[in-house]
Amino acid sequence: MRYDIAIIGAGLSGLTCAYILAKEGKKVLVLEKNPHIGGSIQNFERDGVIFDTGAHYFGGLNPGESLFQYFKYFDLFKNIKYQRLDISAYDIVKNQKSEYHFAQGCNNFIETLLKNFPKERDVLKKYTADIKAISESFSFYSGDSIKMIYEKIDLSKNAFHYLKELTHNIELQNVLTANNILYLGKSEKTPLYLFSLINYSYLESAWRIKNGSGQIAENLANSIRNFGGEIITSAEVEKISVPLNQAEFIELKDSRKFAVNQIISTVHPVIFTKFIDSKLLKKSYRNRIFQLENTSGVFSLYIIFKEKLFKHTNSNFYCSLDKESGLHNILNINTFGTYFYFFTSPDSENQNYAKSASLLVSMNFSELEKWENTHVQKRGTEYLEFKQHKANYYIDKVEEYFPGFTESIQKYYTSTPLTYRDYTGTFHGSTYGILKDTTEPLGATIFPYTKIPNIFLAGQSINIHGVHGVIAGSVMTCSQILGREYLATQIKNA
Helix, strand or coil, X not given: CEEEEEEECCEHHHHHHHHHHHHCCCCEEXXXXXXXXXXXXXXXXXXXXXXECCCCCEECCCCCCCCHHHHHHCCCCCCCCEEECCCCXXXXXXXXXXXXXXXXXXXXXXXXXXXXXXXXXXXXXXXHHHHHHHHHHCCCCCCCCCCCCCCCCCCCCEHHHHHHHHCCCHHHHHHHCCCHHHCCCCCCCCEHHHHHHHHHHHHHCEEEECCCCHHHHHHHHHHHHHCCCEEECCCCEEEEECCCCXXXXXXXXXXXXXXXXXEEECCCHHHHHHHECCCCCCHHHHHHHHHCCECCEEEEEEEEECCCCCECCCCEEEEECCCCCCCCCCCCCCCCCCEEEEEEEEECCEEEEEEEEEEEEEXXXXXXXXXXXXXXXXXXXXXXXXXXXXXXXXXXXXHHHCCCHHHHEEEEEXXXXXXXXXXXXXXXXXCCCECCCCCCCCCCCCCCECCCCCEEECCCCCCCCHHHHHHHHHHHHHHHXXXXXXXXXXXXXX
16 A cells, blocks of 8 residues: 555644645554653553643633634634733742743733833833734744745744843843743853744733643544544654655555655654765765754653642743852853743632642753663663752742642652653653754755655754744644645645
8 A cells, every 4th residue: 555645753743734635635654752742742541641742831822813723723622711811920030039920922021020020011012022923924834824825934033032132131031031941041152043933822811721732732633534644553664765866755664564655754853864865965964963952851840739738830831050149141152041941730629729730841852861872661760860959949949939739749750751751751851852053054954845855844943943933844744744824725724
């Protein structure tokens, strides 16, 4: 049997690509190396409590906003319940002295932060106008208004330099970059366009999915199958056969073989290059891909609470780990300020109390190199002790901000970039793939097409990461196959 399109990877990118192409009548095959689909949007359950691997919250779901038409096209409002975060404080930045609330809507955002920065009205107005203009200039940013011309964005403009030019108020600079874990940027490298795209969508509106983001994966998979597509799990790719000038077969590690007309790889580009032994992928291309810097991973703490002890807040918290108690320290040249990201999920029986919580903080893979060649549940006692030490440290930090937190814990679980690597297939457990870099704006850019004419790329390293960026990137990749104007029309008219 020959497939029109084979897609490697059943994360959000692979599933949205498969949905688009199967809906257009293509015979689609999706191959996922793990037993479960979803990648970074899959859920896992501990003691009856559901936790998200990724996609903890996202923005722009109201009619007319940036993500709404995409979700409508992908039928993602069906059978999924969304909860809007606190309109007056979807994000709360905390240190030991102050709280800073991010409100939804540009005017609300400005007026709310003016309580902390009463002299910065003009700065905040310019900030919101700038990130809105940059976001809306991207042709694939909104499914409701996909433009037919390629965007002309200054890829070399740096977010950190922009903020320094915008305001001399270091405290405000720190507050505006407190949610850095959403993009894990470095102040001398992070592009302004990436910073804008990540932040503006939440200003439109901010949402969480009730009972787990894995519902997105399941909905997409059901639709793909209804369109006649096929999804195979536990199907790890060994090789893409390119006998002459195009790919002909995909071979799995268990020796299964599939004939294909076209391929979309959604795995990390480093992993993709290992599938192909062809001179069409030049050594210089492979070397460049391998040498590109990746975003760091995260250490995650998943907490289950005792009943009716810890209050639930319908917001996200970004709490400073900097030694100074205020936010007056100058931003580091290597990274923005150091914060942990913390949020709770409500008890279904009593929404005032939290049933569970998650904490995420950036973590460098170098801390884990001694266990690099191990696998889940087979890393040994020293690794478990290492995680225990990390967990205790961050539990103490949360306690500083939320007194009573420690005694409210019934049980907790942890994960590291190694866990993320083994379950999602990302290179070194990188949270967002290849780091976008203003010092090498084109060198760090991977295009959706390759030198092999029937192989295309998608995924967070190709475009922008996150639910919004990955969906827009999938549309961009599929437009290479279906035609840009045709696909844009289909999405707009959904």
